[in-house]
Amino acid sequence: MNEKKQYEVLKWASLFLEEYHREARVAELLLQHHLGLSRTAFFMNMREAIPEAIHEAFMQDIKEHAETGKPIQHMTGYEEFYGRRYIVDNHVLIPRPETEELVHHVIEAAKETGKTPIHLVDVGTGSGIIAITLALELAGASVSATDISSEALKIAEENARELGAEVAFIQGDFLQPVLNNTETVDIIVSNPPYIAESERESLADTVINFDPELALFAEDNGLAAYKRIIRQAKEILKPGGMLAFEIGYTQGHAIERLITDSFPQASVDIIQDINGKDRIILAKI
Known part of the structure; x- marks a missing residue:
């Protein structure tokens, strides 16, 4: 099993989104969600390997967003507003x-x-x-x-x-x-x-x-x-x-x-x- 490093997966996803004229930052937000990490922990763990199951689920969401425009908030189920997290669908x-x-x-x-x-x-x-x-x-x-x-x-x-x-x-x-x-x-x-x-x-x-x-x-x-x-x-x-x-x-x-x-x-x-x-x-x- 050849697990990818976090920074490698993030780079691939950002470039993939740009090819579809989507915002590259979506990759960062979505990967952070899949890993269940805070923003600080996310950037501190860039060289850590990503479990294969999480990698596959993340790639699937990235491709769906790129190809259909489905908002990442509908994938994560929430959005921040005025410093609080709200459920959305x-x-x-x-x-x-x-x-x-x-x-x-x-x-x-x-x-x-x-x-x-x-x-x-x-x-x-x-x-x-x-x-x-x-x-x-x-x-x-x-x-x-x-x-x-x-x-x-x-x-x-x-x-x-x-x-x-x-x-x-x-x-x-x-x-x-x-x-x-x-x-x-x-x-x-x-x-x-x-x-x-x-x-x-x-x-x-x-x-x-x-x-x-x-x-x-x-x-x-x-x-x-x-x-x-x-x-x-x-x-x-x-x-x-x-x-x-x-x-x-x-x-x-x-x-x-x-x-x-x-x-x-x-x-x-x-x-x-x-x-x-x-x-x-x-x-x-």
């Missing part, structure tokens, strides 16, 4: 760094209000990353989260249990479950579907073939979800409350108009992400 969006930026701004804005307790609702929660992070980062906050997908809510509830977060998960379309409960809230936050159908062809295969379409696409040039949430928000958002959205980088001013049409007194901030693109809207009502 094909029923939920894979957490992205831009959403971490949205959460950061919501946390800062919530703290600035000085209100306690504060009631937040996360609309279209998916894996629960936004709701769970807010529940854990904002002491005493009351957090609810909605999603129309029962499969997504199962993942979100499991993540909340694993991370020890108290979140009330409710199945339903956008804010309708909260309207049914006649609740009023301080902050409504959402990363809704916002991709226009016309943009379908521009999406990477890792997204279009594996992320749930329900969480990606929206009618009205990607604005349909915002229109629905803003309209519903008029019924439950407290005076002095806040709307917080992740947006497509071309949608900022259109969504600003939607908000000010419903809330003429609103103060709307369009915030750019780390790449300098419009990505977040915070509207104080």
Whole structure:
């Protein structure tokens, strides 16, 4: 049996991925997962031999990712978000760094209000990353989260249990479950579907073939979800409350108009992400 050294396997996998125009760093992350090593231990053991069974399983995953675009998160079953590990599968969006930026701004804005307790609702929660992070980062906050997908809510509830977060998960379309409960809230936050159908062809295969379409696409040039949430928000958002959205980088001013049409007194901030693109809207009502 001719076992390969870790560095040899990593080099082969990185070059293989590059041939398929995939990110070479995927090899490092996937091999680290298969070996069950921390990042530090992974780099300290580069000259260690890899057991044949692990080598074969790793190569199979590398080839599948290269040939089909299957996200490595669907192979490992998790993704990191805001310093915590979340379970993900094909029923939920894979957490992205831009959403971490949205959460950061919501946390800062919530703290600035000085209100306690504060009631937040996360609309279209998916894996629960936004709701769970807010529940854990904002002491005493009351957090609810909605999603129309029962499969997504199962993942979100499991993540909340694993991370020890108290979140009330409710199945339903956008804010309708909260309207049914006649609740009023301080902050409504959402990363809704916002991709226009016309943009379908521009999406990477890792997204279009594996992320749930329900969480990606929206009618009205990607604005349909915002229109629905803003309209519903008029019924439950407290005076002095806040709307917080992740947006497509071309949608900022259109969504600003939607908000000010419903809330003429609103103060709307369009915030750019780390790449300098419009990505977040915070509207104080």
